[in-house]
Amino acid sequence: MPIALEEILETIRMTEVEHFDIRTVTMGINLRDCVTDDLNKLKKNIYDKLMRVASEHVKAAEKVEADFGISIANKRISVTPISIITDGFRQEDMVEVAQVLDKAATELGIDYLGGYSALVQKGCSRGEKAFIQSIPQALAGTKHVCSSVNVATTKAGINMEAVKMMGQVVKETALLTADREAIGCAKLVVFANVPEDNPFIAGAFHGVSEPEVVVNVGISGPGVILRAIKEAPEDLDIARLSDRIRRMAFKITRAGEFIGKRVAELQDVRFGIVDISLAPTPLEGDSVADILKAMGLEDVGAPGTTAALALLTDSVKRGGMMASSHVGGMSGAFIPVSEDAGMIAAVEKEHITIEKLEAMTSVCSVGLDMIAVPGETSAETIAGIILDECAIGIMNNKTTAVRIIPVPGKQAGEMVDYGGLLGKAPIMPVSNLRNSIFVNRGGQFPAPSRGLRN
Amino acid sequence: MALNEQDIKKIAEEALKQLGHSASPEAVEQVVRETVSRLQEGGPSEPVKEWKNVQSGQKPASTERIIITAFGKNRVGILAKMTEALAKNNCDILDLTQKLMQDFFTIMLLVDISNSPHSFEQIKNDLIQTGEALDLKVIVQHEEIFNAMHRI
Numbered sequence: 001m002p003i004a005l006e007e008i009l010e011t012i013r014m015t016e017v018e019h020f021d022i023r024t025v026t027m028g029i030n031l032r033d034c035v036t037d038d039l040n041k042l043k044k045n046i047y048d049k050l051m052r053v054a055s056e057h058v059k060a061a062e063k064v065e066a067d068f069g070i071s072i073a074n075k076r077i078s079v080t081p082i083s084i085i086t087d088g089f090r091q092e093d094m095v096e097v098a099q100v101l102d103k104a105a106t107e108l109g110i111d112y113l114g115g116y117s118a119l120v121q122k123g124c125s126r127g128e129k130a131f132i133q134s135i136p137q138a139l140a141g142t143k144h145v146c147s148s149v150n151v152a153t154t155k156a157g158i159n160m161e162a163v164k165m166m167g168q169v170v171k172e173t174a175l176l177t178a179d180r181e182a183i184g185c186a187k188l189v190v191f192a193n194v195p196e197d198n199p200f201i202a203g204a205f206h207g208v209s210e211p212e213v214v215v216n217v218g219i220s221g222p223g224v225i226l227r228a229i230k231e232a233p234e235d236l237d238i239a240r241l242s243d244r245i246r247r248m249a250f251k252i253t254r255a256g257e258f259i260g261k262r263v264a265e266l267q268d269v270r271f272g273i274v275d276i277s278l279a280p281t282p283l284e285g286d287s288v289a290d291i292l293k294a295m296g297l298e299d300v301g302a303p304g305t306t307a308a309l310a311l312l313t314d315s316v317k318r319g320g321m322m323a324s325s326h327v328g329g330m331s332g333a334f335i336p337v338s339e340d341a342g343m344i345a346a347v348e349k350e351h352i353t354i355e356k357l358e359a360m361t362s363v364c365s366v367g368l369d370m371i372a373v374p375g376e377t378s379a380e381t382i383a384g385i386i387l388d389e390c391a392i393g394i395m396n397n398k399t400t401a402v403r404i405i406p407v408p409g410k411q412a413g414e415m416v417d418y419g420g421l422l423g424k425a426p427i428m429p430v431s432n433l434r435n436s437i438f439v440n441r442g443g444q445f446p447a448p449s450r451g452l453r454n
Numbered sequence: 455m456a457l458n459e460q461d462i463k464k465i466a467e468e469a470l471k472q473l474g475h476s477a478s479p480e481a482v483e484q485v486v487r488e489t490v491s492r493l494q495e496g497g498p499s500e501p502v503k504e505w506k507n508v509q510s511g512q513k514p515a516s517t518e519r520i521i522i523t524a525f526g527k528n529r530v531g532i533l534a535k536m537t538e539a540l541a542k543n544n545c546d547i548l549d550l551t552q553k554l555m556q557d558f559f560t561i562m563l564l565v566d567i568s569n570s571p572h573s574f575e576q577i578k579n580d581l582i583q584t585g586e587a588l589d590l591k592v593i594v595q596h597e598e599i600f601n602a603m604h605r606i
Contacts, residue, residue, distance in 0.1 A: 003600045005551040005562050008523055011603060012593055067574065069595035251603045258602035 014252075015070055018223030019286040022256055023279045025263045026076040026114075026199035027057050028206035028214045028272065031085050039093050042085070043100045050077065050104040053213055058109040060266040064259055072259065073220065073281075073421065077105065078204035079115035087127030091134045098138035098145050105144035112187075114204030116147040119194070122156040122444065132162070135169050139184035140176035146202035152192035152390035154397050158445030163390065166190045167383030167439070171406060174375070178408040181416040185405040186338075186370065190386050192393030192400045197273050198329040203366075203401060214272040216329065217260030220279040221252040223286045225312070229294040241295065242315040249276065249319025257324040275329030276320030277365045278312075280340040282423035288312070288333050289342025300343065301352035309333060310363035330399050332365025338418065338425035339370055347426045354385075354428055362392050367401040372416050372425035375408040377432070382406065384435040387445075395448050465489050478546070518568035519548070519597040522581060526590035528559035536561065539584040543577050544570045564597065 014020040034045035054077055061075045079101070086094045098116055105113040116138055118128045135147050149166055152158035170185055177184035189202045196207020199216035206214070228244040236244075256274045264271035280288045289300045292308045313332040320327050335357065337343045346352040354371065361367040367389045386402045393400030407416050410427050417424035469485040524536060533552070540547060540563070549564035567577055578594040585592030 002549060002564070003521070003597070003604060005553060005560070007600060007604045008521060008562050009560065011600060012523055016593075066578070067596045068599040069593055070599065254602045255599065258599060 012069075013227075014221070014224050018221075018227055019281060019283050020070070020221045020224045020252060020255075022070060022072040022217060022259050023220035024074040024076050024111075024199050024201070024218045025057075025061050025072050025260060026078050026204055026216050026218065027054055027267075027269070028078045028197070028204075028210055028216060029053050029080075030206060030210065030212045031080040031082075031115075032208075035085055037088065039089060039096065042089075043097060046085070046097065047100050047104050050079075050101070051107065054104075054108050054110070056267050057263075060263050063266065064262045068259065068262070070255060070259060072263075074111040074201075075109070076199065076201060076204065077108070077110050077113045077115075078199070078206045078216075079113065080206050080208065081117040081119060082115060083118035083120075083128045083131040084208065086131060087125060089127070089130075091130040092137075094131055094134040095137045095141060098134075098142050102142035102145050110144060112146050112201040112204075113144050114146040114148065114201050115206060116145050117149060117205040119150045120159055120162045121150055121153045121192075123159060124162060129165075132165050132169060135188065136172040136176045136184065139173050139187050146187040146189075146204065148189045148191055148194065148203045148205060148401075150191040150194040151386070152394050152445070153447075154193060154394045154451040155447055156444075157447035157451075158192070158387065158390045158394065160387075160439070160442050160445055163190075163386050164379075164383050164439055164442070166386055167379035167381075170382050170404060171379045174406045174408055181410075181418065182375075182405050182407045183418055183422075186403065186418060186422050189369075189401050189403040190389075192390040193398060194401075195329050195399060197275075199273075199275050200277065200279065200330065200334075202403060203330075210272070211270055213269045215260055215264035215267070215269050216272040216275065217256050217263075218275040218277060218279060218329065219252050219256035220281065220286070221248070222278050222280045222288050222291055223283075224248050224252055225278065225316070226285060226287070226291050226294055229291060234296070238311065242311055242318075245312060245315035246319035246322075249316040250323045252276075253320040253323035253327070257326075271326070273326045273328030274320070274324045276316055276324075276327055276331045277329065278316055278333045280334060280336065280343075281421060282339055282341050282344075284341055287340045287342035288335055289340050289346055293342065299349065299351040300346045301356050305352075305356065306359050306363055309335070309360050313363055313365065330365040334366060334369060335360055335364050336370035336403075336423075337428070338372065338416075338423040339421060340423070344424065344426060347428055354430060358385075358388060358392070361389060361400055362396055362398075366399060367393075367403075369401065369403050370405070370422065370425060371403070372405045372407050372410070372427045373430045374412055374427055375406050375410050377406040377430050380434075380436045380439050381430060381432060383439045385430075387439060390445075394445075395450070397450060462486065462490060518566055520565050520567055520574065520577070520594055521597050521600060522563040522565060522592065522594050523560070524585055524590045524592045525558065525560045526585075526588065528554055528557055529588065532559060532588055532590065533561060535584055535588055536563070536581070539580055540565060540577075543567070543572050543580060545577065 174182035
């Protein structure tokens with residue numbers, strides 16, 4: 001059936017007016033074959049491999065953008081968790097490896113490189129402990145490198161020791177990048193149930209069960225969904241509202257899969273997955289918060305917000321699963337505060353608090369994301385926030401995460417501006433009730449009974 | 455069986471309809487010719503085989519088909535200039551739709567560029583420049599993205 005004029009115009013409206021784009025085409029690269037016991041050799045191996053394997057990645061993405069008229073906002077790379085590659089080295093050696101990654105990313109023209117990561121949900125090796133300690137310096141000394149640490153899974157429970165360490169690492173990262181409003185923390189995320197094929201930053205890494213090289217894609221289309229809901233009459237029942245979201249999610253997932261496959265094909269690389277998370281941008285109208293409002297809430301934070309987000313997340317999944325055989329990553333809806341104009345406005349009006357956001361994370365795709373808090377927030381308070389998110393994650397069998405920024409010298413109500421896709425964040429107040437005895441208990445938080453599924 | 459001009463016209467119209475996008479002048483002529491000769495020979499009136507052959511012989515949707523969309527204020531010569539640019543690049547127009555909403559003009563062209571001596575990028579730039587001279591926004595995309603998004 002030939003394509004109708006209306007369909008062409010709809011596509012063009014999506015890309016030109018509603019900011020539909022491909023948020024990222026992320027090339028996952030295995031670095032396990034770079035391992036050696038000589039630091040200089042290791043650095044050379046990593047650099048050479050990245051420069052060889054990803055040499056055409058940006059070019060291929062740009063060609064696909066030009067051919068099909070759909071822009072790809074970011075070209076990214078994810079690598080095998082560096083804690084695995086550098087186990088056995090010293091903390092300062094690991095920082096040098098981060099700098100090599102950054103150098104390669106700069107020379108390749110990559111926006112972000114994810115994978116300065118560790119998976120420590122059930123305990124840390126000696127190397128992993130050193131690695132976690134190296135994160136603040138690694139992030140402070142690089143521009144493109146992103147870091148993530150998985151501290152909990154439904155199968156393993158929560159590594160309390162790692163949670164405590166991550167509270168301190170977040171604080172230290174903020175201090176080391178204090179001159180840039182603690183931007184290091186925007187590149188650091190603590191996970192529960194992390195997916196191994198996520199193309200989104202800061203949590204992207206190339207899982208150990210992944211193939212040698214793979215291309216994953218993440219879409220971004222809140223504006224498109226927003227229009228579908230805005231056009232719906234106020235008395236449209238909830239299932240039909242879901243149907244509208246599904247239809248749009250289908251189309252944008254198809255576009256994402258198509259673009260990802262093309263970028264993979266051009267480089268003769270395997271295509272992995274589409275992550276159908278709706279990723280907002282700070283642009284007007286490209287906001288997940290606006291979608292929730294359009295469903296019939298005065299603002300995000302109103303009673304009913306969590307239910308509206310649940311409907312959105314589930315409808316997007318239904319449409320996306322129909323559209324692509326390989327849906328993966330986080331696949332839901334992101335609710336980052338600083339990257340979403342509607343969220344920023346809601347925080348400024350004090351319509352939404354960290355506690356409400358926490359409730360929303362039980363039904364969104366990730367967690368407390370891009371939240372700026374006062375600089376004086378203690379490492380223990382941050383560890384407590386991480387623990388709460390981990391608990392939601394492991395008990396509900398979903399991915400949760402914390403990307404929190406304690407901005408040195410700033411108080412609640414002030415603002416930090418990172419520019420670009422990271423946007424600007426109002427500093428949110430945090431409860432400072434003491435929790436130190438609880439978070440310092442250490443040990444392994446037992447895996448929930450729902451982890452035993454056999 | 456004697457055929458008059460009217461009958462042949464009808465056959466040609468039917469052929470055009472059946473062939474859809476693959477209806478190049480040669481393909482239509484072939485179908486009409488073979489249909490006419492079959493009818494004149496007085497053979498059995500079974501479904502015309504030639505049509506199926508032409509259909510299956512048509513090129514699958516390949517990267518050679520592009521969709522050009524242009525919008526802007528209506529003025530004299532928009533279509534003429536756009537098609538002129540395509541002819542210069544030896545591009546074959548397969549389908550064309552236009553719509554005028556008040557003063558706002560939209561055209562959509564489905565074009566085969568497989569016989570063009572120029573690359574997709576060159577044709578795209580040429581069309582965008584032609585559009586700029588007419589105050590038109592021109593968007594040029596390979597057809598496949600639309601199939602991916604709008605067809606199950």
